Amino acid sequence: MAGTTSTTPPGPGTYDGNGLHDDGYDDAASARWAPEPDKRPGRTAFQRDRARVLHSSALRRLAGKTQVVTPGTRNQAWDASPRTRLTHSLECAQVGRELGAALGCDPDLVEAACLAHDMGHPPFGHNGEQALNTFAKDCGGFEGNAQSLRLLTRIEPKRFVPTDGGGVVSVGLNLTRATLDAATKYPWPRGGHPTDPASVKFGVYEDDLPVFEWVRERAPDHRKCFEAQVMDWADDVAYSVHDFEDGLHAGHLDPGLLLAEPERSDIWQVAIGRYVPSDTDPEELAEALDRLLEQEWWPHHYDGSAVAQARLKDATSQLIGRFALAAEGATRQAYGTGRLTRYAAELVVPREARNECAVLKAVADRYVMQRAEQETLRADQRIVLAELAEALTARAPDTLDPQFRALFAAAGDDRARARVVVDQLASLTDATARSLHAQLTARR
Template identity: 35%
Template sequence: MMLDALAAQPSSSRGRAHPEVDAGPRGPRDIFQRDRDRIIHSVSFRRLRHKTQVFVAPDGDHYRVRLTHSIEVAQIGRTIARALGLNEDLTEALCLAHDLGHPPFGHAGEDALKAAMTDAGGFDHNAHSIRLVTKLETPYPGFDGLNLSWEALEGLAKHNGPIRNPSWALAEANADFDLELGSWPSLEAQVAAVADDVAYDNHDIDDGIRAGLLNLDELVELPIVRRHWDPIDQRHPGLSDEKKLRALVRDQIGSMVGDLIAETRRRVADAGVETCDEVRAAGQPLAGFSASLADEECTLKRFLYERLYNAPELIPIRVEAQRVVSNLFAAYRDDPSLLPDNWRSEGDETQRLRTIGDFIAGMTDRFAVARHEELVGPVYLPDRF
């Protein structure tokens, strides 16, 4: 069953917040293709190459960073969208943009920035993605932001589901262009969210083994891994563990994608939805894993949190990363003249703190380290991670 009737259609897009006159060469691109291209050509997207995925300021060339992760998510998302008959360009745009709002040092940096901005409403990387594409990116003469389509903004804002209590940044953007935050998003956005899970579940296994933080013998005891690992042995007796691991990642991604496609078709049929608006009003996610795979994937996630994301070897690194972000925020708060001229806010105290947050959130890992060494003092991050 193809879901073409539920796909986002460029011809029926709700448009952009700022009307644009199509002056100058634009090429044969529809509104969602142009959304994708605006994201790819943005400064925020380029900065992802030096932002943490799992490992802080990684020294190894083979570790994932936010940029490579986003490209891998987009590849998975497009595959799923094509199989389901959804709009590939919108799906790709959402996959490429989903991590734009991450500050330096990943979730460690986000925790520190959230704490530093308590008096100004806190910080949330998903809301900051919206803030970037609606306000902080300024490549156009007539308006701030990238002026993405309503469908792209909606998908970025609520790809993980309805938002009942939006943060200040998301509420501010929503006041300018109502994204109907209380409803579910398009199927393209839902696919992008699960494609993110597929990508990091599997690629973090690869990076975790490479870094020596995951034990292969423990990993293969997980049901989802064992189910794919044993057939590799049967197909390729005597294969090295390194090549078996590469095959494992490929096979698990393929299996998860296949399950997602089949389960999404089943849910759509059971829900009886026939239009995009009915998808948004369905009251439940329509794209997702089957119950059995969802259980296996949760077990895998718990393993990764325990053995990788919260590995003892990474805890002191996370603490140091948080120290860097906290110290930078304090330095700019105490002496705003340290900020570049175009980042000095003339608003009230809340606006001033939010501007500092915007500036720090845009930093790459290495830029944050360099500014800390310049303004505060040495940074003690090991090369290995």
């Protein structure tokens, strides 16, 4: 790992291999890349991690980044108040903390990972991620999860260490090995997917392999740690349920459409291959949706009234509890009642629960993300990011923020300089991306 592309900090702390403590974690799990004393004895290493993530500027910036419905949009009938990346991360953290604690994980560790898991995502949601991946094709591509690791270990200003040349270099938040591992949803580099080398999902850029290898020391290849699996399921649960809720709030979804054809077939078509395996029988998804529709708490109607809002809020609570308890029960049935941490277990999520979750994702995809006006908006967002990337590159380093200006000056080649521009772009909120674009291109 390096704070700039051309400088490497001192080696990591020692992996001493001590046995597990009473909390289910060994000394290696709480080690930091750059060893440092605790300022407040009695506070755990994972409590420190949670605090560092919670107080980071990168987490605050998620308040201005799109989740599904663009921040600032409003339905004429009522205020939609859509979720942002920040509110999603907070909700993911609540689900993950409670599920992790129920299974024996350190709750602060899981919460820190859930809070951090989306911190590297760029403006304009997954649409922005695709646009940056196109721009970054010659410097290693772009992936929001890989950017999160880069941000946590390199970009976010918190800890600096001396270099051999007499300067200092950033080690990011300098989180523990276990927390960084728990925040790693895809533990492989680009092209390293264990079953699909063409997959666009990966968790580390080539520049960041040294710290990634330290994080993954002695970990089974390609296997997510147990806490990362809890984080991943909490992420799925939070966004599937809350994207469905946001769709209803914003008036984009009529619950009655879920009862009839051809709408139901459209939902299966969206789900299969994207949210469930391509060989899934549509009848399985029909059964999953019908199980939800049969629940007493299911919101069959929604008019925005206070009573309807309360009923919908109860439904979201019921859904989250349903999905979390399904995973907890199945995992406990498989592994018993002891502490489950790191690589001692796999999270077991019943197929029925995964299908129900996938159906909710597909419903939000079909009725919110696939709206015609959304595609028009996404096309404009891609233009904004492409033109902004070109303008920043042409006029760098003067157009970069001071932090990235220094990194650009220290970069050793065009590839490294392009990565710094990507880092700057990824740090922007939706609003600041548009504002900077207007400033640099004179587009109003």
